[in-house]
Amino acid sequence: MSCDEDPYIFSSDTLPSDRRFLPPLANGLLGWRVYSNTMHMGGVYNGEGGRCHRADVPCPLTVKVETDEPAQHTYSLDTHTGSIFTHTLSSAIVTVTQSLYSHRYYPNLMVMEILLVRQMTSEEPITVRLVSSFTPQSKDIVFESGPDYKGGSHIQGKVTTAEFPGGSCPTVHLIWTHIPPTLTLLPEQSQARWGFILVVANSLDTAEANFDEGLNLMATGNLRPSHEKAWKELWLESQVEVAGSERLCKALIGCMFYLLSAFPSIHDTSSSFGGVSPGGLSNGGDGQDYWGHVFWDQDIWMYPGIALFYPKLARAVLEYRVGTIDGAKDNAQKQGFKGLKFPWESAVSGREVCPEDIYGQQEIHINGDVTLAFQHYLYLTEDLSMFTEGRGREVIYGVADYWVSRASWNPEEQKYHLLGVMPPDEYYYNVNNSVYTNTVAKFSLQFAVELADRLQHPAPKEWQEVAEHLKIPFDQEAQYHPEFDGYIKGHPVKQADTVMLGYPLGLQMSPEIRRNDLEAYELVTDPNGPAMTWGMFAIGWLELGEAEKAQHLLEKCFKNIQGPFQVWSESSDGSGAVNFLTGMGGFLQAVLFGYTGFRSKCLAFSPVLPNDISELCVRGVNYLGISIFAFISKCLCNGSRNINEQVLRRRRMKRKRDKLAILAFCGVMAANSLQRSVWMPSQVFNFTVCV
Numbered sequence: 001m002s003c004d005e006d007p008y009i010f011s012s013d014t015l016p017s018d019r020r021f022l023p024p025l026a027n028g029l030l031g032w033r034v035y036s037n038t039m040h041m042g043g044v045y046n047g048e049g050g051r052c053h054r055a056d057v058p059c060p061l062t063v064k065v066e067t068d069e070p071a072q073h074t075y076s077l078d079t080h081t082g083s084i085f086t087h088t089l090s091s092a093i094v095t096v097t098q099s100l101y102s103h104r105y106y107p108n109l110m111v112m113e114i115l116l117v118r119q120m121t122s123e124e125p126i127t128v129r130l131v132s133s134f135t136p137q138s139k140d141i142v143f144e145s146g147p148d149y150k151g152g153s154h155i156q157g158k159v160t161t162a163e164f165p166g167g168s169c170p171t172v173h174l175i176w177t178h179i180p181p182t183l184t185l186l187p188e189q190s191q192a193r194w195g196f197i198l199v200v201a202n203s204l205d206t207a208e209a210n211f212d213e214g215l216n217l218m219a220t221g222n223l224r225p226s227h228e229k230a231w232k233e234l235w236l237e238s239q240v241e242v243a244g245s246e247r248l249c250k251a252l253i254g255c256m257f258y259l260l261s262a263f264p265s266i267h268d269t270s271s272s273f274g275g276v277s278p279g280g281l282s283n284g285g286d287g288q289d290y291w292g293h294v295f296w297d298q299d300i301w302m303y304p305g306i307a308l309f310y311p312k313l314a315r316a317v318l319e320y321r322v323g324t325i326d327g328a329k330d331n332a333q334k335q336g337f338k339g340l341k342f343p344w345e346s347a348v349s350g351r352e353v354c355p356e357d358i359y360g361q362q363e364i365h366i367n368g369d370v371t372l373a374f375q376h377y378l379y380l381t382e383d384l385s386m387f388t389e390g391r392g393r394e395v396i397y398g399v400a401d402y403w404v405s406r407a408s409w410n411p412e413e414q415k416y417h418l419l420g421v422m423p424p425d426e427y428y429y430n431v432n433n434s435v436y437t438n439t440v441a442k443f444s445l446q447f448a449v450e451l452a453d454r455l456q457h458p459a460p461k462e463w464q465e466v467a468e469h470l471k472i473p474f475d476q477e478a479q480y481h482p483e484f485d486g487y488i489k490g491h492p493v494k495q496a497d498t499v500m501l502g503y504p505l506g507l508q509m510s511p512e513i514r515r516n517d518l519e520a521y522e523l524v525t526d527p528n529g530p531a532m533t534w535g536m537f538a539i540g541w542l543e544l545g546e547a548e549k550a551q552h553l554l555e556k557c558f559k560n561i562q563g564p565f566q567v568w569s570e571s572s573d574g575s576g577a578v579n580f581l582t583g584m585g586g587f588l589q590a591v592l593f594g595y596t597g598f599r600s601k602c603l604a605f606s607p608v609l610p611n612d613i614s615e616l617c618v619r620g621v622n623y624l625g626i627s628i629f630a631f632i633s634k635c636l637c638n639g640s641r642n643i644n645e646q647v648l649r650r651r652r653m654k655r656k657r658d659k660l661a662i663l664a665f666c667g668v669m670a671a672n673s674l675q676r677s678v679w680m681p682s683q684v685f686n687f688t689v690c691v
Contacts, residue, residue: 005246006080007241007246007249007250007253008078008079008080008081008253008257009076009077009078009079009080010023010076010077010079010250010254010564010565010566011074011075011076011077011564012074012075012076012563012564012565013072013073013074013075014073014075015075016562016563016564016565018562018574019033019035019036020033020567020578021562021563021565021567021569021574021578022034022035022036022565022567023077023085023565023567024258024261024280024281024282024283024567024579025083025085025100025101025102025110025261025282026102026261026262026280026281026282027083027102027103027104027107027261027264027265028042028107028261028262028263028264028265028268028273028281029041029042029107029108029264029272029281030042030102030107030108030110030200030281031102031261031262031280031281031282031283032059032061032102032110032282033282033283033579034085034100035062035064036059036062036282037058037059037062037133037134037135038056038057038058038059038138038285039056039057039058039059039110039200039282040054040055040056040057040281040282040283040284040285040292041055041057041172041200041202041281042272042273042274042275042281043170043272043274043348044057044159044170044172044202045159045163045170045292045347045348046140046141046159046160046161046286047140047161047163047286048161048162048163048164048165049163049164049351049352049353050353050354050355050356050357051161051286051355052163052291052293052347052353053140053284053285053286053287053288053291053292054277054281054283054284054285054291054292055138055140055141055159055170055172055285056138056139056140056141056285056286057138057141057172057174057200058134058135058136058137058138058143058174059110059134059198060132060134060136060153060174060176060179060198061100061110061112061134061176061179061196061198062132062133062134063098063112063130063131063132063134063179064087064130064131065087065089065096065098065114065128065129065130065131066128066129066131067089067091067094067096067128067129068127069091069092069093069094070091071089071090071091071096072089072090072091073087073088073089074086074087074088074090075087075088075564076088077565079253079254079257080231080235081228081231081232082101082104082224082227082228082230082231082232083101083102083104083227083231083257083261084099084100084101084224084227084228085099085100085101086098086099086100089128090119091119092119092120093118093119093120093122093126094116094117094118094119094126094128094185095116095117095119096114096115096116096117096128097113097114097115097117098112098113098114099111099112099113099114099115099224100112101224101227102261103223103226103227103230104227104230104231104234104265105226105227105229105230105265105267106210106213106214106217106226107264107265107268108199108200108201108206108207108210109197109198109199109210109213109214110197110198110199110200111195111196111197111198111214111223111224111227112179112195112196112197112198113193113194113195113196113223113224114128114130114183114193114194114196115191115192115193116128116183116185116191116192116193117190117191118185118189118190118191122187123187124187125184125185125186125187126184126185127182127183127184127185128182128183128184129181129182130179130180130181130182130183131181132179132181136155136174138157139286140159140160140285140286141157141158141159141160141172142157142158142160143155143156143157143174144156144157146173146204149175149207149208149211150211150212150215151177151178152175152176152177152178152199152211153174153175153176153178154173154174154175154207155173155174156171156172156173156174156204157171157172158170158171158172159172163347163348163349163351163353164349164351167349170202171202171203172200172201172202173199173200173201173202173203173204173206173207174198174199174200174207175198175199175207175208175211176196176197176198176199177195177196177197177198179196195218195223197211197214197215197218197223199211199214230265230267233266234260234266236620237266237309237310237620237622238256238309238310238619238620239617239618239619239620240252240253240256240588240591240592240617240618241253241616241617242591242613242615242616242617243613243614243615243616244612244613244614244615245612245613247558248613250566251557251558251561251566251587252587252588252591253566254561254565254566254567254584255305255566255568255584255585255587255588256305256588257566258280258566258567258568258579258581258584259302259305259306259581259584259585259588260306261280262276262280262281262302262581263276263306263310263313263316264313264316266310266312266313268316271316271319271323273316273317273319273320274294274320274348275294275298275317275320275346276294276297276298276302276317276581277289277290277292277293277294277295277297277298277581278290278295278297278570278577278580278581278582279292279577279578279579279580279581280579280581282579283577283578283579289577289578289579290345290577291345291353291355292347293345293346293347293353293354294320294345294346294347295344295345295346295366295582296344296365296366296369296370296424297532297581297582297585298317299317299321299369299370299372299373300369300372300373300504301532301581301582301583301585301586301589302581302582302584302585303317303373303376303585304376304504304585304589304592304593305585305588305589305592307373307376307377307380308380308592308598308600308621308622309620309621309622310622311377311380311381311383311622314373314376314377314380314381315377315383315386315390317373318373318374318377318386318390318392318395319390321342321370321373321374321395322390322391322392322394322395323350324342324343324346324348324349324350325340325350325391325394325395325398326349326350327343327346327349327350327351327352328340328341328342328343328350328398329398330350330351331343331350331351331352331360332398332402335361337402337405337406338401338402338404338405339397339398339399339400339401339402339403339404339405340367340394340395340398340399340401340402341364341367341402342366342367342370342399343360343366344359344360344363344366345359345360358422358429359422359426362420362421362422362429362430363421363422363423363424363426364406364418364421364437365421365423365424365434365436365437365440365441367399367402367403367441367444368399368437368440368441368443368444369440370395370399371395371396371399371444371447371448372440372443372444372504372505374386374387374392374395374396374447375443375444375447376600378451379600379601380600380622380623380624381622381624381625382624384454384455387451387455388455393451393452393455393457396444396447396448396451397448397451397452399444399448400444400445400448400460400463401460403418403441403444403445403466404445404460404462404463404466406418407441407466407470410471413471414469415469415470415471416466416469416470416471417432417433417471418432418433418434418437418438418441418470419432419433420432421434421437421484422434423435423436423437423483423484423497424436424495424496424497424500425483425493425494425495425497426494426495427492427493427494428483428484428487431484431485431486431487432484432485432486433471433473433484433485434483434484434497435472435473435481435482435483435484435497435498435501436483436497436498436500436501436505438470438471438472438473439472439501439505439507440505441470442467442470442472443505443506445463445464445466445467445470446464446467448463449463449464449467472507473485473487475489478516478520479512479513479516480513480516480517480520481498481501481513481517482498483497483498483521489520490520490523490524491524492524492525492526493521493524493525493526494525494526494529494530495525495526495529495530495532495533496525496532496533496535496536496537496586497521498517498520498521499517499518499521499522499536499537499540500536501517502514502517502539502540502543503536503539503540503543503593504589504593506599506601511544514540514543514544515544517540518537518540518541518544521537522537522553525537527556527572528571528572528573529571530570530571530576530580530582530583531557531560531568531569531570531571531572531580531582531583531586531587532582532583532585532586532587533586534553534554534556534557534586534590535554535557535586535587535588535589535590535594536586536589536590537550537553538550538551538553538554538590538594539589539590539593539594541553542590542594542595542597542608543594543597545608547608547609547610547611548610548611550590550594550608550610551610551611551612551613554587554590556572557583557586557587559572560572560580560583562574567579568580568581568583568584570582570583591616592618594608595607595608595609595613595616595632596616596618596630596632598618598621598630600623603623605630607630607632609632609634613634614633614634615631615632615633615634616630616631616632616633617629617630617631617632618630618631618632
């Protein structure tokens with residue numbers, strides 16, 4: 001299954017006119033937009049409270065290559081062999097290749113490589129210029145020069161202002177190899193290669209150790225191979241490809257690539273992951289892309305598609321939230337409630353850093369969003385150690401305590417209410433009983449009871465009491481869910497809200513009610529709202545078997561993809577956050593959970609494909625430690641069995657580690673081993689195993 005051209009390589013003869021859409025190079029710790037003067041490091045923020053933002057770090061690799069002769073330029077991003085951005089200059093006498101990447105295995109390391117290849121016989125030297133715009137200064141960090149280290153330049157400094165009074169100010173060290181203004185290919189050389197490394201770390205010892213490692217990797221010729229090997233290992237754990245739409249194929253690969261770039265290495269054991277912000281590590285400076293803060297975007301939009309394949313990366317997200325427990329406790333106390341109140345906008349400590357107080361006070365659905373990520377992790381992995389030694393139960397129980405103290409009993413309705421909230425639809429605030437907020441609160445309370453039972457911990461009776469009697473707004477006459485008490489049907493909506501009750505929340509409802517919710521909100525949702533919205537509508541229609549309607553809505557997202565490097569914008573007109581990982585996550589979920597119908601509490605597949613998609617391959621779903629391979633095709637049963645068995649065998653050869661394979665196409669083939677398969681004819685795309 002492949003597109004006509006290699007879908008993993010994004011190429012162009014020109015750079016985007018809007019430089020915001022240059023590709024970001026990130027590895028979960030360092031993030032840099034190609035050719036930008038500044039980069040960022042995970043967990044390094046400057047500013048107190050609402051002024052907290054990612055601290056700008058100057059980047060010594062801000063270098064452009066120039067030649068004296070006219071040259072043809074090609075820019076490409078190879079997402080498959082190692083997240084390498086390449087600028088190639090081709091002239092009659094020389095081909096120059098500049099490669100840039102954030103090292104995947106050694107996350108403190110960034111690399112630039114220059115290759116010169118002579119194109120004609122000549123005894124003349126060939127010189128190219130390296131034009132740098134680097135200055136060792138930052139408005140967020142006061143840098144001073146340190147002693148050179150093994151030929152590398154060194155600067156160090158601290159951010160100027162802590163996240164909260166009494167908090168620490170992170171230190172940043174940079175060590176990099178000297179970059180000369182020119183490079184020369186000598187007369188006797190047909191080609192030559194140069195490597196330059198940059199190390200960014202929080203301590204001098206770590207910086208020097210990583211610089212030593214970088215020098216050793218260059219000396220042994222293993223600098224790029226070790227990076228490419230780490231990416232290869234990562235891609236071996238997942239594959240999401242379609243046949244029938246090259247545009248969709250590339251979009252999915254781009255989403256998966258940029259999301260993975262925001263997460264740490266699967267080999268990382270440092271537990272220092274700083275979470276995922278809407279614009280990723282390459283963005284988030286002062287006043288830019290939500291200041292690099294972590295929102296519900298991480299837990300609801302980005303996390304599910306990654307957790308499906310990578311339990312280690314999923315756990316890193318949960319560990320980030322565990323690391324903010326003290327801040328969440330402080331937030332709850334300041335609001336006058338018990339338990340934990342996770343911040344609407346989070347940095348390192350977990351204290352609220354939203355610039356506008358109303359969001360932190362009222363957008364309390366964040367608590368349920370966080371616990372939903374923990375719940376999905378448990379259902380996918382059955383890893384109870386995350387909840388015991390990993391302190392996950394403190395999160396779940398603390399959120400349950402918050403809901404109990406936050407809820408108010410209404411004697412007239414004999415229901416608990418959540419008053420004065422802001423729903424996900426931020427056009428409204430200070431409303432009562434947001435249907436999304438109340439539903440996610442109900443489910444997080446129920447999960448707290450379930451987890452307590454699993455861990456043989458006595459659950460306070462109030463958890464179940466509030467869960468059972470928490471109001472879930474519903475209009476009996478219109479048979480739909482109003483967004484909140486007093487919502488007037490037909491009023492404008494900013495983004496996906498009520499339509500998320502069915503997925504990802506999983507609220508049980510009849511197909512009629514599901515349809516009514518979708519129809520009620522689709523017409524009034526802002527067409528210029530954030531990109532992730534239409535993925536949720538698409539999943540809803542796919543649940544109802546309406547593939548073409550779903551595809552029409554999903555295709556709206558293509559307007560948010562700014563070519564040629566598949567970088568997303570928050571809004572379809574190019575405005576808003578850049579490298580909008582939230583939108584990518586919603587889009588990816590529409591395929592992973594919409595087209596396949598996959599649900600995690602009970603291993604279930606109910607695949608549906610639109611007309612223009614002939615095949616879908618999803619490989620590497622990690623369920624209870626079993627790797628699942630799903631291949632969905634629209635081939636008819638008549639004469640299709642042998643063809644698809646061949647496809648399955650071919651993919652087995654590529655992926656021998658898969659433990660369970662599923663092939664669905666007007667019939668389902670399931671293989672519970674690599675040696676034996678069972679043919680199960682069916683007229684419906686439906687494969688379910690409850691474990």
